[in-house]
Amino acid sequence: MRQILFAAMIGLAVSICLTPLLIKIFAKRELGQEIRVDGPPTHHSKRGTPTMGGIAIIVAMWAGYLGSHLIGLRYGADGISASALLVLGLATALGFVGFLDDSIKLRQRRNLGLTATGKYIGQLSAAVIFGVLALGFRNDSGLTPGSRDLSYVRDSSIISLGTVFFLLWVCFLVVSWSNAVNFTDGLDGLAAGSMSWALGAYVLITFWQYSNSCASRPSMGCYHVRDPLDLALVCASGAAACIGFLWWNAAPAKIIMGDTGSMALGGMLAGLSITTRTELLMVVVGALFFAEILSVLLQIAVFKTTRQRLFKMAPFHHHFELAGWAETTVTIRFWLLSGIAAAVGLMLFYAEYLAAHG
Template sequence: MRQILVAAMVALAVSITVTPLLIRVFTRHRLGQQIRADGPASHLAKRGTPTMGGLAILIALWCGYGAAHLVGMSYGGTGTTASGLLVLGLATALGAVGFLDDVIKLSQQRSLGLTASGKYLGQVSAAVLFGVLALHFRGGSGLTPGSRQVSIVRDISTVSLGLTGFLLAAIFLVVAWSNAVNITDGLDGLAAGSVGLALGSYVLVTFWQYTHSCAVKAVPGCYTVRDPLDLALVCAAGTAACTGFLWWNAAPAKIFMGDTGALALGGLLAGLSITTRTELLMVAVGALFVAEILSVLLQIVMFRTTRTRLFKMAPFHHHFELTGWPETTVIIRFWLLAAIASATGLIAFYGEHLTTTGSRLP
């Protein structure tokens, strides 16, 4: 628990202090966001707002994680683990793809950076490397960070994907989650706040997995996750990093996270879902992001088949803006939806544990 608190406090402190430094540097060099011409007219005033703030989130994430392990070593705690480093590595790799995308946008002075194929190439490459490595590094209990089994709240031992199936699933999850968070990042603070809520719920999930690990005591309802405590440190650092960034990113935003932050945070969600063996549970916890990317897909399908639009504009947070909701109203209500989704996921997680152990609520 001490390490979790240290990870959160250090990440919060770093994020909330590094972000204004980036604001000053990016403002001085005129590294400002370009705005879509077809977006809501109210967003045009945001043109020139510093972007690439996701760098602060990544720096805070690594600092929080590293500080927690330095403190842990002082009283005989375990060192870094394969699971934690793989998830952080995936987030950083996707952040690098997003950084390249942001740099191209700024250098070309346009709202589009990498081509779709270029971005997918980066995402798929990161996913394949993560997937291959996740099936190595067996711990003392013989577990690897990833599992070939299909997972909801835990592995379903009777359903195996095999190596090819696992890699394809990893590619799908990484591409889907990174793009879903990127699409959600269209209003001030919406993505940072929503991801922070999802990661906060996973602090509880991973810590519960640690206290009920089969490596500690093999009883009904225990969890076969390789490094749950280390993943809890990653989640705590990620939650705090998003919170510190949100201080400056909340409406009216002083800085945007850009693709640097959005792709990195999406990779964080994907990596955590795989290493905690809760891929389908993450769909419930991150239901807001699922709804956002589905709104884009539905809009495309609807227009191509009927030449009509389901929403005034996709992703659907813009739809509510165009119907007259103030931006802050949309953000707060979507945060509430994200909080409900996170709570629903936690209830499902705990409910499954009770069912597995044969326990009942008092």
């Protein structure tokens, strides 16, 4: 428990201190965000706001995780684990893809960065490497970071995907979640605040899995997860990094996380869902992100079939803006929805434990 607190405190301190430094550097070099021409008119004033603030989030996540382990050495805590490094590695790899996208936007002075093909190549490459490695690193109990079984709250023996289909499943999750968070990052503080709820929920989920691990406490309802406590450190440092960044990103934002941050955070959700065996539960915990990408898909489908728009603009947070809601109103209400989704996810997680514990 102490390590979790250390991870959160270090992640928060690094994020809240590093972000203003990035603001000064990027503002001096005029590395400002370009705005969609067809976006809400109120967003045009944001043009030139420093971007790529996701760098601070990624650095803070690593600092929180590694710093907590350095402190943990003093009282004999376990070392770093394969599961945690894989999740952080996936987040960092996708953050690099986002960084390339942001860099092209800044260099070309437009709101279009990497081509769709370029993004998919980066996302799929990271996903395949993660998926292959997740099936390795077997520990003394025979557990690997990932599992070929489809999971809701734990592995299901009913649906086993096999190696090839598992890798395809990983690719789908990585592309879906990274794009979902990317679409959500359209209002000041929306993505960072919503991610804080989701990762906060996963701090509790992973700590509960650690407290009821089959490796240490074999019983009805125990969890076969390779490194639950270390994943709790990742979640704590990630949530704290988002909160520290939110201090500067809340409306009116002094810096934007950009694709660097949103794709990294989406990769973290995908990686956590796989390593904690909660791939389907993540849809509930991250319901806001799921709704955002679903709104884009529905907008495209309806427009192509009827030539009519389902929403005034997609992702659907812009729909409410164009309907007259203030940006801060949309953001705060979406934060509340994200918190409710995280709470419902926790309730479903615990209800499944009670049912399995019998």
